[in-house]
Amino acid sequence: MIYFDKVSKIYSPTSIALEDVSFTIKPSEFISLVGPSGAGKSTLLKMLLAEERPTSGTVFFESHDVNKMTRIELPKIRRRMGVVFQDYRLLPHKTAYENIAFALEAGGAPEEDIERDVPQVLDIVGLTDKAWHFPGQLSGGEKQRVAIARAIVSKPDVVIADEPTGNLDPANTHDIIDLLQKINDMNNTIVILATHDKEVINSLRRRVVTLDKGKVVRDEEKGKYVL
Amino acid sequence: MDQITFKRVFKWGFINFFRNGVVSVATVLVMSLSIFMIGIVVMGSIFLNGVIVSLEEKVDISVYFKQDAAEQDILSMQKNLQDLPEVKDVKYVSRDEALRIFTERHQGDTVVLQSLQVVEENPFYASLEISAKDTAKYESIAQFLENSEQASLITADEAGQKKITFRQNQAAIEKLTSLLSTARLVGFAVSIMLAFIAVLVAYNTVRLAIYNSKEEISVMQLVGASNAFIRGPFLVEGVMYGLLSSIFTIAVFYPIFWWTGKKTASIFGGLNVFLYFTANILEIAAILISTGLILGVLSSAFAVRKYLRV
Numbered sequence: 001m002i003y004f005d006k007v008s009k010i011y012s013p014t015s016i017a018l019e020d021v022s023f024t025i026k027p028s029e030f031i032s033l034v035g036p037s038g039a040g041k042s043t044l045l046k047m048l049l050a051e052e053r054p055t056s057g058t059v060f061f062e063s064h065d066v067n068k069m070t071r072i073e074l075p076k077i078r079r080r081m082g083v084v085f086q087d088y089r090l091l092p093h094k095t096a097y098e099n100i101a102f103a104l105e106a107g108g109a110p111e112e113d114i115e116r117d118v119p120q121v122l123d124i125v126g127l128t129d130k131a132w133h134f135p136g137q138l139s140g141g142e143k144q145r146v147a148i149a150r151a152i153v154s155k156p157d158v159v160i161a162d163e164p165t166g167n168l169d170p171a172n173t174h175d176i177i178d179l180l181q182k183i184n185d186m187n188n189t190i191v192i193l194a195t196h197d198k199e200v201i202n203s204l205r206r207r208v209v210t211l212d213k214g215k216v217v218r219d220e221e222k223g224k225y226v227l
Numbered sequence: 228m229d230q231i232t233f234k235r236v237f238k239w240g241f242i243n244f245f246r247n248g249v250v251s252v253a254t255v256l257v258m259s260l261s262i263f264m265i266g267i268v269v270m271g272s273i274f275l276n277g278v279i280v281s282l283e284e285k286v287d288i289s290v291y292f293k294q295d296a297a298e299q300d301i302l303s304m305q306k307n308l309q310d311l312p313e314v315k316d317v318k319y320v321s322r323d324e325a326l327r328i329f330t331e332r333h334q335g336d337t338v339v340l341q342s343l344q345v346v347e348e349n350p351f352y353a354s355l356e357i358s359a360k361d362t363a364k365y366e367s368i369a370q371f372l373e374n375s376e377q378a379s380l381i382t383a384d385e386a387g388q389k390k391i392t393f394r395q396n397q398a399a400i401e402k403l404t405s406l407l408s409t410a411r412l413v414g415f416a417v418s419i420m421l422a423f424i425a426v427l428v429a430y431n432t433v434r435l436a437i438y439n440s441k442e443e444i445s446v447m448q449l450v451g452a453s454n455a456f457i458r459g460p461f462l463v464e465g466v467m468y469g470l471l472s473s474i475f476t477i478a479v480f481y482p483i484f485w486w487t488g489k490k491t492a493s494i495f496g497g498l499n500v501f502l503y504f505t506a507n508i509l510e511i512a513a514i515l516i517s518t519g520l521i522l523g524v525l526s527s528a529f530a531v532r533k534y535l536r537v
Contacts, residue, residue: 049449051449071454072453075448075451075452075453075454076451077451078448078449078450078451079450079451080451081451083449083450089442089446089449090446091443091446091447092443093243093246093247093443102447102450102452103450103451105232105235105456106447106450106451106452106453106456107451108229108231108232110231111231150450154451
């Protein structure tokens with residue numbers, strides 16, 4: 001369970017990214033965060049990852065206040081969240097296989113687990129034949145599928161996808177959204193999808209939280225993209 | 228850090244070093260330049276010191292005694308001199324010994340030897356050869372001699388000037404003394420400056436190499452890698468930079484010192500850089516390799532620390 005409690009992020013009096021945002025995400029939920037650019041979607045996700053601190057309010061991941069984590073605890077919490085970004089953020093000097101394995105290595109997983117799990121997720125995202133390619137040798141859609149594989153390989157409780165289809169064509173967008181739904185169905189993993197793609201939202205028919213100018217303006221089950 | 232993590236840190240340090248190819252080679256080369264500079268500074272200061280000491284050893288003063296001076300009195304003077312804290316060594320050369328040294332030196336020079344025979348009597352004076360611990364101390368030693376009880380035993384010229392060689396070479400010795408102390412000071416200042424520049428250059432090079440990984444470090448943090456797991460491979464890379472550059476530098480030093488040794492031995496009065504280098508190769512290698520390792524690891528640690536702040 002994830003709980004945003006009156007979260008505000010104020011950079012300066014004229015630049016307010018989030019204002020008094022509160023909502024709860026239940027286990028195994030697939031939730032879309034929508035809104036125009038600058039509505040505060042990415043900022044909200046950064047708060048959950050403890051990449052940035054809220055000016056006021058708290059973000060709970062289960063019973064943990066993520067912004068009160070120590071430097072030792074924070075990596076452990078982050079291993080329970082898989083992240084996917086618009087710009088993929090793969091490690092350029094590691095192959096697809098190594099990028100995925102890195103998430104497990106960081107958690108100190110034994111070699112047997114890595115040798116078993118990495119091929120498995122490569123198969124899920126359909127990149128078994130490109131396992132030993134470097135990111136520079138992959139297309140945008142393939143890179144994003146490697147990023148998703150990396151996000152799910154450690155069997156996280158939540159997958160956070162920040163505009164994952166922002167740089168992709170419609171066909172690849174469809175594949176990526178399908179994958180995210182599959183992840184949500186398979187392991188009851190929470191998926192938080194931030195996007196401003198109308199087509200994507202309307203095809204999903206899942207919960208939609210709409211942000212505008214840093215405030216929650218709508219929160220609907222089986223929502224549509226309305227602004 | 229558990230064993231498997233430790234193993235992975237090493238594995239990734241190695242792999243990253245080779246995958247970064249050009250950056251790694253460039254870093255090693257620039258760091259070699261720094262270690263080369265530090266090596267030259269170390270060798271240079273040791274060598275300069277050697278030259279200064281050998282020059283200082285060449286400076287001594289002699290006191291000549293009247294022919295009728297009793298050997299006993301001269302020996303008691305030698306003892307008095309030796310008790311002075313400034314004096315390093317006093318050597319007594321008797322009249323007979325002076326004659327022997329002279330004939331040895333002029334062996335084969337029949338004219339000189341014949342003229343000696345004409346004189347019949349031994350024309351040489353007995354003398355004391357005094358070397359001081361510090362060239363600046365000769366003035367006070369000369370004064371001690373001039374004021375001592377046995378001063379009357381010392382030969383003097385018509386003007387009454389006692390025959391102490393320091394008085395004759397005083398200007399030259401004083402000039403040399405001030406020159407040597409300036410050389411020491413300048414050498415030290417230049418060494419410190421060069422070493423400082425070398426350290427800065429090495430640090431900046433490693434920092435630039437790691438700057439390229441700035442984005443990667445933030446990604447690793449988001450994926451849940453601990454700071455130690457992120458830092459580790461960079462430290463391993465730092466070890467490799469340091470090790471390879473110091474070995475490379477030693478390999479470059481070998482022919483350079485061989486050549487300079489051959490060319491400059493005569494200038495430095497027989498002191499050969501190359502012989503010094505080969506005789507102390509283990510110490511020099513130890514200094515350079517540890518310098519390289521410390522530079523590489525500390526530079527990496529400082530550079531990564533900057534990007535690890537959340």
